[in-house]
Amino acid sequence: MEIKVIRKVLDVNNIMAEQNRKMFAEKEVFVLNVMSSPGSGKTTILEKTLTYLKPEIKSAVIVGDICTTNDANRLAKTGVSVVQINTDKFGGDCHLAAHVVARAAENIDLDSVDLLIVENVGNLVCPAEFDIGEDARVVVLSVTEGEDKPVKYPLMFRVCDAALLNKTDLLPYLDYDKEETLKNISQIHPGMPVFEISAKTKDGFSPWIEWLKRNVRQKIN
């Protein structure tokens, strides 16, 4: 029963996502859906990323959390438009659904934006099932989370277009087999680019920023 019910919710979501995709195409806005476990460093990565993209790429952010406006407050300091969604108004949802993103996007001047980043609710499972009308999906995985997450949460790694392996500054203090992680990612999604970064030290950001800029330019030019 449960499975059938969830299928219906996903069908409705897919229709709304296609409406979003059409709207974003008309506005020539590239939409990036950023997903991960809680605490893997999405917000810190976005703080740094938004700064690197300026002034070339004009960005805005939609931040999804069940509660609090902590992340929006942090991201607003970068000077871009930020809209916080609190899903507790939508039943405490563990993901951003397409209709929720559509409502949040009404608060952003899409005509003056090249890139809309959606920071999803911290969750490696459910957000992977909900298309929001994005152009690309990125999963953040921190090195403190262990090597086997790609094989334990395969849908997330399958639907994403790139992975960010964050907190590499902590590698000297962990029993962590980075090659094993890369092998696991490649098993689930062969050929997907993986960018090794430290949002704390800004190490490794160049290839990631270049990848993102290239993808944005392909759509808006």
Added chain:
Amino acid sequence: MEIKVIRKVLDVNNIMAEQNRKMFAEKEVFVLNVMSSPGSGKTTILEKTLTYLKPEIKSAVIVGDICTTNDANRLAKTGVSVVQINTDKFGGDCHLAAHVVARAAENIDLDSVDLLIVENVGNLVCPAEFDIGEDARVVVLSVTEGEDKPVKYPLMFRVCDAALLNKTDLLPYLDYDKEETLKNISQIHPGMPVFEISAKTKDGFSPWIEWLKRNVRQKIN
């Protein structure tokens, strides 16, 4: 619509959870539901915990993952009975539902067990909504996940009876305000015990093991 649908699923689950609770009471088994984000260290904590509980407390484990039997393989090495649930057979569920736990429990000789530990799917959101018929709930939070998780995922911290703050061995290498985390936990769930541990170094395990033994004894004696 979505919210109404989810309510119905939860109502059915609550009925099944009460059936589980009655069955576990008849068998005099204490059931602990362990929840957290992916990669916060649940399995490593349980490896150590199961060893500390022997021979006084006879344990068994049900492990929930979407895919893989990695965690079950690791826990089986401690010598206790382990049943792995892969929720991909249940639609890739992001949580363990009561009926799934009931089916897994059929594979455990409950007459010879004092404590049944359920390691839930890695997710700080959905598992908090699904009663599985447990006696106590514990949330694991690692210090690498930042200070604000309790306020961003409040339901999880509200429904739990204790929190384990893991990976304290990494504190010297992080910009982390432990007092802020404890304040946030206490704001969401005043008085809830918080055990600061390192599953890697086994630091801080005694108070946690004592708390767990005391709770198990209260039920089985």
